[in-house]
Amino acid sequence: MKKTFTLLALGVMTLGAQAQKTVQGAGFWDNWSIGLVGGGVVPLTHSDYIKDVRSVYGLDVTKQITPIYGLGVQLTGAHNVTGSSSVYDVTNVSLLGKFNLSNAFCGYNGKPRVFEVEAVAAAGWGHSYYPASEGADADFMTSKFGLNLNFNLGEQKAWTLSLMPAIAYNLSTPEHNSNPSYNINQSAFELMAGVTYHFKNKNNGRHYMTFQKAYDQAEVDGLNAKVNDLRAQVNDKEAEVAKLNDNVKALQQEVNELRNRGPIVQTQTITKNTNSLEQTVTFRQGKSIVDASQLPNVERVATFLRNHAKATVSIKGYASPEGSAEVNARIALARAEAVKKILVNKYKIAAERITAEGQGVGNMFSEPDWNRVSICTIEEAD
DSSP: OHHHHHHHHHHHHHHHHHHTSOEESOSTTSSEEEEEEEEEEEESSSSOTTTTOEEEEEEEEEEEOSSSEEEEEEEEEEEOOSSOSSSEEEEEEEEEEEEEHHHHHHOOOSSOOSEEEEEEEEEEEEEEOOOGGGOOOEEEEEEEEEEEEEEEETTTOOEEEEEEEEEEEEOOOTTTTOOOOOOGGGEEEEEEEEEEEEOOOTTTSSSSOEEOOOOOHHHHHHHHHHHHHHHHHHHHHHHHHHHHHHHHHHHHHHHHHHHHSOOOOOOOOOOOOEEEEEEEEEOOTTOOSOOGGGHHHHHHHHHHHHHOTTOEEEEEEEEOSSSOHHHHHHHHHHHHHHHHHHHHHTTOOOGGGEEEEEEEEOOSSSSGGGGOEEEEEEEEEO
16 A cells, blocks of 8 residues: 555656646547457456456547546457357446556656556446346446556557556455455456557647647747837837828818818019110221211111110210220210210100210220220110
């Protein structure tokens, strides 16, 4: 008994260590398996172990709850060696409790080992079929303790071959009218072999339980910091988006106001520019009389003034640099007046539309002789 408690304590301690890891593939529909079993059974007492061996075969369905604990249901039948009309003379349905000793004491590494040992305890219900001459059939309670020596095959560990020795008990002794009990005379040695298929888990896509990847705290803290930074960026972007939305609303409101506003009549004041025309009348040295050759130029000015009633003309006389400044000033004014006189007397242009001024020595041209001129500048408002 002391050894039993010691083993249980070690198993609980190991389970606690395993619980610190998060297991994947532990949902209700995960870690189911189905197996076929077959072998022989022989009474432990009052029998010839060779001659009294009876064949037993059946079906096993198991749900693995943790890498250590599992629950299963086993249905078996013993081949009929009596005179009864049934195929089996004994059938048994048992609830199995499985305890994986390898994972309990050596730890589970996230994948089944190639070889594992399970302890099995079972309680069930049996039924014996008797010939009519021997009386009615009988029901009885059963129990079983044994080991499963499991060989997990392949990379996926989807298949398991097992050798399953066990001691089975018939707990009912109706002939003595006593309570159910473990009696060596009501026991048998059972040795079966089995093949089991483990269905693929929906949770992790494997045929067995796995561990989630463990992250150290520093990595978790770093990820949390990144998440917080991204959240802050999102908040900033949301603030920017809100501001842009406000701007859009304001612009939309302005657009609506412009659409609803009537046409705007703009008054534009146009200032007419003054067009100007220059005409040059040249003179001989020291002379202020207009030569006949220059009269066409004077007439051109007169014609323009006649055709443009609002036009005016400014006549400025110039002299070449020869002579004194006083003489040059007098000649320059005389040349301007000579042109004005022709416009007034010959072409009947009103004197108030003409201004005549002497400008002294001219420097408009590079050749000194070319500066002996009167320049007529005609101005007209458009």
